Amino acid sequence: MSETQTPPLTLNIQYTKDLSFEVPNAPAIYTILRQPPSVNINLDVQVRRIQDDQNVYEVTLATRAEATIPAPAESTNGAEPGKDMTVFIADLSYSGIFTLTGIPDNQVEPVLLVECPRLLFPFARNILADVTRDGGFPPVMLGPVDFVGLWQSRREQMDAAPVANA
Template sequence: MSDQSAPSSPIPNGQPAPPLQLNIQYTKDLSFEVPGAPEIFVQLKEQPRVDLSLDVQARPVEGGPNVYEVALQIRADAKVGATACFIAELSYCGVFTINVPQEHLEPVLLVECPRLLFPFARNILADVTRDGGFPPVLLAPIDFVALWQSRRGPGAQPVGTA
């Protein structure tokens, strides 16, 4: 019988390390631009249409075993007709220590870690758009499993193996 247990380094009290630990979370990059200010605020007569894009990136962090940075990349482009109202870009990251078998690493990095980060990124985007003079952009819950599965095409290289 082969040992399928996760690589684990015991924590000081002798217990195995937890499978997923969020060490820190932070805003890596935040940009908010209102290209047509101040005129856009005078001309704005209707709710802008907001186009959203979201991506998840993960990479190993040097200096620690089983340590990864996971980044949620969110972009919101708001327009009324052809007129740009605002552009918001957010890169919200977390540094995680992950102790799971290799075959579970990718779904943990691209599904479980973003689930933990998402509520905080959602709040930052809502605050920055509201503070920028527009209605807050409230992101709907994201199905990170479907996002991960859509990224996995034929010949896709697993995350964290580069």
């Protein structure tokens, strides 16, 4: 009789934790938009332990897409000349509840900050594309994300941060 082995990483559930989409300059923006806007993407990974005595974590992929265009030369709709005009802002927090089993302590952080967001990313990418397309704009298609690089740069920033004396 063989024992069933529990996988080291289990995705229990995934869900949209928060979703916001706004077009602050509607309806005027639709009349002046002649080309795809410039989109700035910010991405962050947040982790929190669900219960202190268990290896169950909520991992959240927080994404913000902010699209802008140069303001028109003549200010017909309240935009300041020379200042970028916001086309849309999309904020998405997409989360998963993960159980870690038998993962060595020194591997827990990279699993939570690299592997877990890698599993969530395709779903968050689709939601962001759908919501921007449904908002009347070209869909925002997130390119591949180097979660290893993101994790390593976060580690370097934490290592470089000065420690205050008590």
